[in-house]
Structures are given as C-alpha cells and as structure tokens.
Amino acid sequence: xxxxxxxxxLKKLIPVLLTIIIVAGxxxxxxxxxxxxxxxxxxxxxxxxxxxxxxxxxxxxVIVGVGLGTLMTRKGFDRLSPAIMxxxxxxxxxxxxxxxxxAYGFLPILGLSGIGVVPALIALFFNxxxxxxxxxxxxxxxxxxxxxxxxxxxxMNPKQILFRIELPNALPVIMGGIRTSTxxxxxxxxxxxxxxxxxxxxxxFTGIALMDxxxxxxxxxxxxxxxxxxxxxxxxxxxxxxxPGIRAEAFQAV
Amino acid sequence: MNIMLKLENVTKIYPGAEHIKAxxxxxxxxxxxxxxxxxxxxxxxxxxxxxxxxRLIPMTSGKIYIDGQNINRLDTxxxxxxxxxxxxxxxxxxxxxIAENIAVVPKMKGWDKDRITERAESLLELINxxxxxxxxxxxxxxxxxxxxxxxxxxAMAVDPPTMLMDEPFGAIxxxxxxxxxxxxxxxxxxxxxxxxxxxxxxxEAIKMGDKICLLKAGKLVQFAAPETMLTEPANDFVRDFLGxxxxxxxxxxxxxxxxxxxxxxxxxxxxxxxxAKAMLTELKVDNLIVVDAExxxxxxxxxxxxxxxxxxxxxxxxxxxxxxxxxSSLKDGLSEIFTHDLGCxxxxxxxxxxxxxxxxxxxxxxxRR
Numbered sequence: 001x002x003x004x005x006x007x008x009x010l011k012k013l014i015p016v017l018l019t020i021i022i023v024a025g026x027x028x029x030x031x032x033x034x035x036x037x038x039x040x041x042x043x044x045x046x047x048x049x050x051x052x053x054x055x056x057x058x059x060x061x062v063i064v065g066v067g068l069g070t071l072m073t074r075k076g077f078d079r080l081s082p083a084i085m086x087x088x089x090x091x092x093x094x095x096x097x098x099x100x101x102x103a104y105g106f107l108p109i110l111g112l113s114g115i116g117v118v119p120a121l122i123a124l125f126f127n128x129x130x131x132x133x134x135x136x137x138x139x140x141x142x143x144x145x146x147x148x149x150x151x152x153x154x155x156m157n158p159k160q161i162l163f164r165i166e167l168p169n170a171l172p173v174i175m176g177g178i179r180t181s182t183x184x185x186x187x188x189x190x191x192x193x194x195x196x197x198x199x200x201x202x203x204x205f206t207g208i209a210l211m212d213x214x215x216x217x218x219x220x221x222x223x224x225x226x227x228x229x230x231x232x233x234x235x236x237x238x239x240x241x242x243x244p245g246i247r248a249e250a251f252q253a254v
Numbered sequence: 255m256n257i258m259l260k261l262e263n264v265t266k267i268y269p270g271a272e273h274i275k276a277x278x279x280x281x282x283x284x285x286x287x288x289x290x291x292x293x294x295x296x297x298x299x300x301x302x303x304x305x306x307x308x309r310l311i312p313m314t315s316g317k318i319y320i321d322g323q324n325i326n327r328l329d330t331x332x333x334x335x336x337x338x339x340x341x342x343x344x345x346x347x348x349x350x351x352i353a354e355n356i357a358v359v360p361k362m363k364g365w366d367k368d369r370i371t372e373r374a375e376s377l378l379e380l381i382n383x384x385x386x387x388x389x390x391x392x393x394x395x396x397x398x399x400x401x402x403x404x405x406x407x408x409a410m411a412v413d414p415p416t417m418l419m420d421e422p423f424g425a426i427x428x429x430x431x432x433x434x435x436x437x438x439x440x441x442x443x444x445x446x447x448x449x450x451x452x453x454x455x456x457x458e459a460i461k462m463g464d465k466i467c468l469l470k471a472g473k474l475v476q477f478a479a480p481e482t483m484l485t486e487p488a489n490d491f492v493r494d495f496l497g498x499x500x501x502x503x504x505x506x507x508x509x510x511x512x513x514x515x516x517x518x519x520x521x522x523x524x525x526x527x528x529x530a531k532a533m534l535t536e537l538k539v540d541n542l543i544v545v546d547a548e549x550x551x552x553x554x555x556x557x558x559x560x561x562x563x564x565x566x567x568x569x570x571x572x573x574x575x576x577x578x579x580x581x582s583s584l585k586d587g588l589s590e591i592f593t594h595d596l597g598c599x600x601x602x603x604x605x606x607x608x609x610x611x612x613x614x615x616x617x618x619x620x621x622r623r
Binding site: 153 | 308332334336341342344345350351358359392393394405408409418
C-alpha cells in the first residue's frame with residue numbers, strides 16, 4: 001500500500017538517484033575524484049577533445065544523414081533507395097570498434113594518415129550516419145499519401161511540400177535517429193584514443209592498462225555524464241521543434 | 255447562364271495500358287454555381303476525370319476550360335491554388351493547427367496576416383465550428399466529421415470559384431454523412447461554387463448534384479439533372495444503376511412544396527363554432543385547420559370538438575403534430591404520413607404559416623408526371 005503513495009515521477013526518479021549515489025560513491029572511493037582534481041588541466045583538455053570529437057562527427061552525420069535520407073525519397077533517386085537502405089542496414093550492424101579499425105586500416109590505402117583526430121572523426125561519423133539516414137528515409141516515407149495529395153492539389157510545389165509538410169511530419173522519427181546516433185557516438189568516442197584521436201578514452205584505457213579503477217573511472221564517469229547531457233538536450237530540442245500536433249504524448253481526441 | 259467548367263473530348267490513356275481509355279472523349283458543360291456529381295461503377299474513370307481538371311493527372315487529349323481559360327495554358331501551381339480541393343481522406347496537415355491548415359493557400363498567395371486570420375474565423379463560423387475554440391487545435395484532436403468540415407473550409411480559403419471534391423464524405427459514418435451533406439448544401443446555397451463532386455454512391459449523387467455525370471468504362475452515359483435522369487434514364491445501364499427504386503428516389507429529390515395542394519381551407523381562431531360546423535359540412539371534410547391572424551398553424555377542429563360550448567373556435571382547437579416544413583423531402587413527408595397513419599399532412603413555412611396540405615394521392619399524382 002505504501003508504494004502506491006509514491007507519485008509516478010518519484011518512482012522513476014528513485015532508481016536514477018540511487019544509481020547516481022552509487023556511482024558517485026564508487027567515484028570517490030576509488031580515488032577518481034582525487035585523481036581528477038590533481039590533474040584538472042588535463043581533465044579539461046581531454047573533455048574538450050572528447051566534446052570536439054562528438055560534436056563535429058555528430059554535426060557531419062546529421063547533415064549527411066538527413067540529406068541522403070531526404071534525397072532517397074525524391075523522384076529519380078527513389079529507385080536507388082532499396083540498394084542504399086541495404087547498405088545502411090548492413091553498415092549499422094558493424095561493431096563500432098570494427099569501424100575504428102577499418103578507419104585505421106583503410107585510410108592509409110587512400111593515402112591518408114590512419115592515426116590522429118581526422119581518422120577518429122571519420123570513424124565516428126561512419127558509426128553514426130546509418131540510423132539518421134534510415135530514420136529520415138522511413139520518416140518521410142511514412143508521411144501519409146493523402147496528406148501529400150492534398151498538398152499537391154492545393155498548389156504546393158515540391159520544395160514547399162518537403163519543408164512544410166514532409167520534414168516537419170517526419171521530425172519525431174528523424175530526431176529518434178539522431179538520438180540513437182548520439183548515443184552511439186558518445187559511447188564510441190572513447191575508442192578514438194586507440195587511433196590517436198584523444199579524448200577521455202585516454203584515462204579509461206590508461207586505467208585499464210594500469211588496473212587502476214580510479215583513473216579508469218575518472219575517464220568513464222564524465223563520458224557517461226556527457227551522454228546523459230546530450231540526450232537531455234536533444235530531448236528538449238525535440239520537444240521544442242516537433243509540432244504538438246504530432247507529438248506522441250500530446251492530447252486526447254475530443 | 256455562364257459556363258464555368260467545360261470539358262471537350264477529354265481522354266486519358268495511362269502509359270502501359272494503351273488499349274484502355276480510362277476516360278474516353280468526355281465532354282460536358284457545367285454552369286456557374288452548380289454541383290456536378292460524377293458517379294459510376296468503380297474503375298469507371300470518375301476520379302481520373304476529376305483529377306485532370308487540376309492537372310494532378312495529365313490528360314492525353316482534349317481540352318478543359320475553366321471560366322473560358324484553357325487549363326493547359328495556365329501555370330499548374332497557380333491553377334491548383336485557384337481550385338478548392340477536398341479528398342476523401344481529408345489530408346489535413348497534422349503538424350499544423352486548424353488555423354494554419356486553412357492559411358496554407360492564402361499564405362502562398364501572399365495575403366497579409368490579419369486578412370488570413372479574419373478569413374479563417376469567418377470560414378470556421380460558416381462550418382459551425384466556433385473559431386475561438388478550434389483555431390489553435392490540431393487535426394488529431396478533432397473527430398472525423400469535424401476534420402472533414404475543416405477540409406472543406408481549407409479548400410474554400412481563398413474563395414475559389416471552382417472546387418473539386420473526391421468522395422468527401424465517403425469515410426464518414428452514415429449518420430454524420432447525412433448531416434454533413436445537408437450542412438454542405440446549406441453552405442453551397444450561400445457560396446454558390448461550381449463543384450465537381452466524385453462519389454460512388456448514387457443516392458449521394460442524386461442528393462448533392464444539380465447535374466449528374468454518369469460514367470461507364472470511361473464513357474459518358476448520361477449527363478442530366480437528377481430529376482431528368484430518374485424520369486428519363488438514357489438506357490438500361492442508367493436504369494439499372496439508378497436501381498429498381500428509382501421512383502422512390504425521386505421522393506428524396508422532390509419537396510413537399512412541389513406536391514402539396516396550396517391554400518387549403520382554414521378558419522381563424524376568432525371565428526364562431528357555428529361557422530366552423532358550416533364549413534365542415536359544406537366542404538365535406540372531417541377536420542378543419544385553425545390558424546391565427548398571421549395564418550400560423552394552431553391546430554384543427556372537427557365535429558366532436560365543436561360539440562363543446564365555446565364562443566370561438568380557438569377555445570376548442572385541438573393541437574396537432576401532423577405538419578411539416580415545405581422544404582422537407584417528399585420521402586420524409588410520406589414517411590410521416592405512414593408512421594402516424596395520417597390522412598394528410600399540413601405543409602408550413604419556417605414561421606409555421608400554413609401553405610398547403612398533402613395526402614398520398616398528391617404524391618401519387620406528382621410521381622405520375
């Protein structure tokens with residue numbers, strides 16, 4: 001009976017708070033806090049590198065993913081879309097580490113360096129682009145044919161239909177793809193260290209190599225925090241830019 | 255009368271199906287302000303015919319003129335913006351509010367904000383949805399019937415003289431459909447648009463159309479006013495399509511006013527009962543209609559009622575429910591007569607003024623014509 005007294009918000013909040021307390025406790029217990037405060041300058045540098053990796057590869061993935069996904073729905077290109085979707089689907093099942101390794105192995109063949117920030121960015125981009133392409137394509141395809149017919153019949157040109165009807169109505173699905181991709185990128189970014197991309201992966205892998213939980217957690221906990229912050233920002237952004245008329249949770253029919 | 259829409263030998267052959275003419279040499283003239291219902295069995299080309307008018311489907315040959323202008327000489331986008339378009343699945347834009355949905359075409363035509371808002375409000379009033387309540391809502395918050403009314407309002411946003419409607423009430427349940435049809439006819443009386451209205455339902459075609467365009471396998475079988483088509487079907491196909499009950503269908507079309515006997519004998523409420531008795535005997539009728547000074551219906555008297563002592567007819571008048579508006583259909587009138595086993599029905603106008611009476615013999619008479 002007592003459990004019922006909890007509001008649903010509280011019910012959701014309690015496990016989150018508990019996790020935070022446990023993680024914070026371990027963070028302190030293993031000396032991650034002490035390590036971080038002692039190496040504050042390095043912490044900021046690694047965090048900065050990490051954020052740069054995430055934001056740049058994310059921005060590129062969004063631009064290319066939404067662009068390609070949209071292009072695949074246009075007349076003339078739509079014949080290619082089953083083939084592209086096939087590639088995208090296979091691509092998405094590649095393990096992230098595999099993509100990093102591919103960047104390391106393949107770029108030198110193209111005459112580029114396989115080591116450094118650029119290969120890391122390229123690898124992260126390729127890891128993230130697939131869900132965005134897929135969701136953009138699926139989201140636009142899912143816009144009702146009756147809606148498109150009405151728009152055409154009312155005298156909208158293809159550009160107006162794309163920007164006023166198709167993209168706004170596909171937005172929840174596209175944002176879903178972007179959030180998935182962000183999760184993938186943030187989670188994969190530490191691996192960038194392996195090919196010299198820098199970032200918080202440095203502390204994580206150092207910690208693992210030295211079997212020092214403190215150093216490892218000094219890198220891992222900020223990575224998790226960054227993931228949560230990005231997801232929160234994207235959720236807020238989605239709430240702002242998606243029309244209330246197509247938001248999943250909004251309103252009951254009268 | 256000004257011909258608003260003219261089709262001249264319009265033909266459509268779809269690529270890949272060259273041996274079939276989806277629409278075959280279709281020609282008709284539709285006067286301004288009339289509704290033309292396009293009807294026929296499925297696959298007869300009715301939707302294709304309609305969509306060639308706003309060039310959603312390019313025609314293979316022939317000419318279409320709107321208000322004297324060849325549509326092939328007009329810019330497609332501009333042509334479509336000047337033709338109201340309503341489809342069966344409504345196709346409201348879910349990401350836009352009702353006001354924004356209505357504003358789409360006015361915005362593209364560069365209207366200023368105030369004018370668009372004003373127009374949206376007056377359109378919502380026209381379709382009986384209070385603007386303050388509906389302007390800022392989203393399509394998914396509305397019922398199917400409400401959405402379809404918004405669809406109609408949106409199509410009328412820039413007050414286009416012509417409209418195309420593709421089975422607009424097809425997805426609505428029968429009770430609401432009837433309601434929407436009546437409401438739409440009332441709106442049409444005010445706005446007088448020239449409308450091409452596609453339907454597969456012959457009853458709807460008869461009810462909504464000033465003209466019916468009946469197609470079979472892409473060919474025009476008959477183009478006529480509903481009354482003409484019902485009384486003079488061009489051939490057996492038309493007769494079959496109208497159905498065995500086509501005489502009864504005329505009942506739907508005809509109004510009480512057309513069939514009633516006008517100016518029945520009445521008595522004023524202030525007259526003496528003796529005069530009423532004399533009239534009953536003289537006219538050889540059982541009942542006499544009692545009216546007030548403005549000729550408004552009060553009830554009736556008969557010999558039995560007049561037995562009672564009274565100084566004027568009004569005091570012994572019996573009230574009655576057996577009256578109906580002159581604008582009602584004969585079908586409703588006949589139904590009323592049979593349901594309540596009435597000898598006759600009193601026909602009144604909106605102010606309840608007595609216009610005439612109607613019995614089954616009058617109905618028989620008009621159907622014989």
